[in-house]
Amino acid sequence: MITIKANLPCTQPPAWALLERKLFEIMNEAVYPFLEKYTREDGTLIWRDEWPNTRDGLDDFFESFVNWPLLYLLGGGDHLLELSHKEWEALTHQFANLGPRSPIVNEYERGYDQFHQSEGYIFFYFLCLADPTNPHLIEQARRFAGLFLNEDPNALNYDPEHKIIRAPHNGSEGPRWGYLAGDPPRYGYSPGMKQYGLPYHDVPGIETYDDLKDPDKAAQMGAVMQERMGKGDVANNLLVTGLITNAYLLTGDEKLRDWLLEYVDAWVERARANDGLLPDNVGLSGIVGEYMDGRWYGSAYGWSWPHGFHNISYAATVAANNAYLLTHDPSYLDMPRRQMDKIIGEGKMAKLEELEMSLRELSLAITGYTDDLTFVVPYRYNDSGWFDYQPMSLTHPVALWNVSMADEDKQRLELLREKSGYDWRHVVSFRNKGNEGHEAPWLCYLDGENPDYPAQMLSADFEQIARRLGQIRLDEKDVSQVHIHHWQNLNPVVTEALVQLTLGAPQVIYYGGMLLSRVRYFDADRNRPGLPADVAALVEKLEADRTVLTLVNLNPLESRSVIVQAGGLGEHQFASASYEVRTNDYPGAVGTYTAPPLETESQEMQIDAKHICVELPPATQITLDIVTERFVNAPAYAQNLEE
Numbered sequence: 301m302i303t304i305k306a307n308l309p310c311t312q313p314p315a316w317a318l319l320e321r322k323l324f325e326i327m328n329e330a331v332y333p334f335l336e337k338y339t340r341e342d343g344t345l346i347w348r349d350e351w352p353n354t355r356d357g358l359d360d361f362f363e364s365f366v367n368w369p370l371l372y373l374l375g376g377g378d379h380l381l382e383l384s385h386k387e388w389e390a391l392t393h394q395f396a397n398l399g400p401r402s403p404i405v406n407e408y409e410r411g412y413d414q415f416h417q418s419e420g421y422i423f424f425y426f427l428c429l430a431d432p433t434n435p436h437l438i439e440q441a442r443r444f445a446g447l448f449l450n451e452d453p454n455a456l457n458y459d460p461e462h463k464i465i466r467a468p469h470n471g472s473e474g475p476r477w478g479y480l481a482g483d484p485p486r487y488g489y490s491p492g493m494k495q496y497g498l499p500y501h502d503v504p505g506i507e508t509y510d511d512l513k514d515p516d517k518a519a520q521m522g523a524v525m526q527e528r529m530g531k532g533d534v535a536n537n538l539l540v541t542g543l544i545t546n547a548y549l550l551t552g553d554e555k556l557r558d559w560l561l562e563y564v565d566a567w568v569e570r571a572r573a574n575d576g577l578l579p580d581n582v583g584l585s586g587i588v589g590e591y592m593d594g595r596w597y598g599s600a601y602g603w604s605w606p607h608g609f610h611n612i613s614y615a616a617t618v619a620a621n622n623a624y625l626l627t628h629d630p631s632y633l634d635m636p637r638r639q640m641d642k643i644i645g646e647g648k649m650a651k652l653e654e655l656e657m658s659l660r661e662l663s664l665a666i667t668g669y670t671d672d673l674t675f676v677v678p679y680r681y682n683d684s685g686w687f688d689y690q691p692m693s694l695t696h697p698v699a700l701w702n703v704s705m706a707d708e709d710k711q712r713l714e715l716l717r718e719k720s721g722y723d724w725r726h727v728v729s730f731r732n733k734g735n736e737g738h739e740a741p742w743l744c745y746l747d748g749e750n751p752d753y754p755a756q757m758l759s760a761d762f763e764q765i766a767r768r769l770g771q772i773r774l775d776e777k778d779v780s781q782v783h784i785h786h787w788q789n790l791n792p793v794v795t796e797a798l799v800q801l802t803l804g805a806p807q808v809i810y811y812g813g814m815l816l817s818r819v820r821y822f823d824a825d826r827n828r829p830g831l832p833a834d835v836a837a838l839v840e841k842l843e844a845d846r847t848v849l850t851l852v853n854l855n856p857l858e859s860r861s862v863i864v865q866a867g868g869l870g871e872h873q874f875a876s877a878s879y880e881v882r883t884n885d886y887p888g889a890v891g892t893y894t895a896p897p898l899e900t901e902s903q904e905m906q907i908d909a910k911h912i913c914v915e916l917p918p919a920t921q922i923t924l925d926i927v928t929e930r931f932v933n934a935p936a937y938a939q940n941l942e943e
Contacts, residue, residue, distance in 0.1 A: 301863070301941075302907050305915040306922035307882045308900070310852050316754035316801070317836035317852045323758060323765070323798060324831075328377040330765055330792035331368065333772050335383070338364075338779055338787055343390030345787065346779045351398040353481050355412050355469065357784045358403040359420030361391055364787035366419075367735060367795045369426040370808070374798050375821065375830030384427050404472075406452075408444050411469045411476025414539040415601050415611055418618075418812030419733075425546045429815060430829060432937035438550050445547035447472060448540055449559050458559075462586035463566035464533035465540065468600040478530040479600060480522050487525055488518035495658050496606035500524055500598070501682065528591045529600040533582040535612055536601040538567055538619035542812025545622040549814070549869060549937045557626050564623045568635055576638035578612055580604075597681050608680030608688060610659065613639050613696045614811045621703050621809075621816060625871065628931050633704050640697055640712065646686050647677040649719070657690040665730040666737050667691055667722045675719035692716060694739040698806045703816055705844035705930065713743065725750045729760035733788060734810035735796045742800050746842055754801050754838060761797040768792045802831065803868065804839030804847060815868035818847050818928070822941060824861035824913055832860040835916060840923070844930065850923045853916035866910040866928060869935035874907040875927040911941060 339345055345361060365387045372380035396404035403410050409417050421444075428437050447455045448465065455474040459466050467475035480487060487499065489512040498509055503524050505517060512518050541560050548556040570588060571578045580602025583590020597603035601611045616636040623632040652674055657663050659679070667674060678686035697716065701709040717724050717740070724740035738757060745753035768790050779786065796807045804818035818839060823832040831837055834855035841848035853860045866872035884899040907926075910933055914922065 301911055301913050302905060302909060303913040303915060304877065304879065304905055304922070304924070306851070306853075306917065306920040307886075308880060308898070308921050309882070309886055309895070310854065310919045310921040311895070313854055314836075314838075314852065316758060316838060317854060319755055319758035319762065320798070320801065320836040320838075321834065321854060323761060323794075324371075324375055326762070326765060327371055327793050328380070330769055331380070331383060333769060334787075334790065334792055337772055337775065338790075339387075339390075343386045344394040345391070347394075347782075348780055349398065351395070351401045351403060353401060355403075355476070355481050356416065358395055358409055358412065359416040360784040360788055361395065362388075362420035362423045363733065364791050365391075366423040366788075367426065367791070367793050369423070369430040370795050370815075371793050371798075373426065373430050373815075373820075373829050374795065374802060375823075375832070375835075378828070381430055384423075384430065388423065388427055406443075406472045407440060408447065408472040410473050411467075411471035413468055413534075413601055414470070414537050415615075415811060417471070418539040418542055419810060421543060422808070422810060422812060425542065425812070425814070428546055428550055429937050432550055441547040441550050442553075445544050445556055448544065449555065458563075459584070459586075460562075462582075462584075463562060464582050464584070464586060465537045465563075466533070466584065467531050468529055468534045468536065470537070470540075475531070478526045480525060482522070484519050485522040485526055486515065486518040487512060487521045488515070489513040493606065495660070497658075499605045500528070501684075528598065532584050532591060532599075534599050534602060535567065535578045535580045535615050538564065538615040539812045541619045541622045542814065545625065545814055548626065549935055552934075552936065560626065561623060564619050564632065567619065568632070571635055571638065577642055578616055578635070578639060580612065595683075604680055604682040607658065609639065609643055609677070609696075610679060610693070614809060617696055617699050618809055618812050621699070622814065624703060624931070625814065625816070625869070625935055630704065630706075633700060633706075636696065636700055637709070640692075640700070643677040643679070643686075644692065644712070644715070647675055647692070647719070648689065649673045649721070650676050650689060652676075652691070655689055658688050659690060659693075662693070662732055662737065663690045665728055665732070666693070666740070667720075670722040672721045674721040675716065691720070693737075694743075695734070695736050695806070695809070698739040698743065699809055699813070702806055705842075725753070727753065727756040727760050729763045731761075731764045731794060731796075734807065735794060736807040736810065738796060738800070739806055742806070746840075748841075754797075757797040757800070761794045764794050765792050801839065802837040804842050804849070805868070816871075817868035818842055818866075818872070819849060820865040820868045822863040822865065824863050827941075832862055834858070835860050835862055837862075845928055847926045847928045848923065849926065850921065851914055851916060852921040853919060856919040858918060860916045862914050862916065863941055864912050864914060864924075865939060867930075867933070867935070869937065870910050870939045871931050871933050871935040873910050873929040873932045874912055875929055876904055876906050876908075877912065877927070878902060878904045878925040879922055911939075 369384040457470045469476040544560045579588045579596035581599030589595050592598045620632045620635045676689040677692045680688040725744045727741050744750035821831045836852045838850045866874045880900040888895045
């Protein structure tokens with residue numbers, strides 16, 4: 301392996317480097333008060349001992365620990381991997397043994413929509429990436445993916461003739477027909493769901509959401525939802541490609557790649573036949589709109605309800621990124637592009653206070669509660685046309701640009717900034733469940749116009765960690781009876797700043813995305829993933845063929861060695877690296893008052909590999925300007941670090 305040795309002294313530790321290491325330090329410890337208050341000794345959550353009559357909720361429990369293995373991957377303590385394994389097994393066991401309605405069968409979700417499954421199983425994907433040689437994880441990953449390859453005769457989820465997943469709700473027991481639990485199934489009034497409105501507006505006698513308080517009308521709506529949403533494929537099922545890709549990256553089994561491409565290609569064709577827009581439903585006979593009177597919209601987690609573009613674009617982006625990752629065929633990226641461009645084309649300028657937005661809280665947090673005119677786009681579509689206007693989340697177009705680095709995808713972002721009406725450089729301290737939303741100021745930093753962003757963003761994440769720890773200390777609720785979102789809203793592990801700054805990537809797409817980053821690290825001395833102790837990293841610039849990375853060893857007593865990998869999955873290649881080296885003596889003669897002025901010269905090293913080792917003597921730093929060839933290697937979780 302090519303080795304580069306730093307020799308520039310770190311005379312004034314950068315604020316961002318000190319803050320970065322402080323985040324690792326406090327999050328390593330922050331998991332303990334969370335565990336002590338909310339889990340039993342065996343790792344199970346302190347909760348009731350019977351599963352309610354619902355299909356919803358399993359994901360929320362796993363989401364409470366979702367980014368713990370990711371923090372380990374970044375350089376968190378060894379205990380995070382041990383605790384992640386413990387919680388994965390404990391929760392799986394706990395929710396497989398809650399009576400006849402238990403949501404887990406054969407270690408996997410009995411049957412629910414992929415939007416929610418993907419939220420919970422991203423914990424599993426991070427764990428597999430953190431420990432890719434673990435036999436049990438490999439066996440589980442193979443078996444879980446096999447549920448959609450019809451390898452389990454009791455779970456025939458896939459129809460290979462029509463290339464569809466047979467139901468919107470699916471899992472370890474195969475298609476879970478229908479959409480709602482209960483007999484008769486009811487879709488009743490819920491304060492939390494009121495902001496999304498009625499699923500359908502053509503049900504006789506039901507004109508407003510409040511009408512669902514009537515049990516008879518709730519049953520009437522439930523019957524319609526069962527008929528229209530209870531069978532056939534939906535665009536939301538494209539998120540299952542995360543499960544398949546995870547197994548492929550662990551095993552390299554080509555049948556998984558073949559299945560994924562067959563399934564994604566079928567949806568690409570359906571979108572092409574619908575003027576580029578993904579239809580959100582396909583009947584069991586393979587016909588779009590079969591249960592929707594021919595409409596391409598209106599099914600479960602589709603264009604009309606509850607989130608529209610939010611769901612559809614995530615599904616399209618995850619599937620396209622996964623297909624591109626496995627083929628290097630850029631045409632797959634056109635699928636999410638068309639969804640984004642369509643709603644941008646329908647956009648308008650408006651004041652947020654005058655709009656009814658289904659995702660209001662997130663929109664206001666991202667924009668900084670601006671009073672100015674702001675560019676908004678419609679997230680949903682029904683018989684009346686486009687509606688539910690709100691600012692376009694940058695998570696979608698940034699995830700696309702991160703993979704493509706294409707001019708057209710950067711221009712889309714520039715257009716959104718020009719029209720936005722708020723300052724993209726401003727860092728708002730907030731955290732949502734996806735641990736995302738600070739893409740705008742990060743992009744400005746990469747463009748060289750937001751130099752204080754690293755320290756500001758790290759400070760914002762510090763605030764969120766401290767805030768959640770404070771909430772944990774003050775929490776006196778009976779946790780056996782709390783809402784299923786309780787624990788995920790208190791999870792003190794916050795990773796957005798670390799992912800952006802150390803890996804050079806937006807936060808992983810929360811709905812089943814893979815870690816598609818510019819770089820990744822391994823501790824060469826301890827032979828484990830992540831940055832070594834005392835080492836801080838900052839990706840300062842990202843271009844299609846260029847990566848600028850600074851590494852700092854904050855320890856003035858000990859050396860550190862870090863292996864830098866090209867890509868989170870080894871999918872990239874380093875061609876060469878330029879960097880400055882010191883040419884004069886340092887620290888200078890004994891008895892002198894100050895160190896001599898630093899004298900440097902540029903050096904260039906040919907690499908032609910996907911790994912380099914950087915040696916960092918005590919209190920040194922180095923900035924590498926790396927020529928990077930992107931998506932030229934086969935991606936995999938397990939990497940040969942001795943190349």
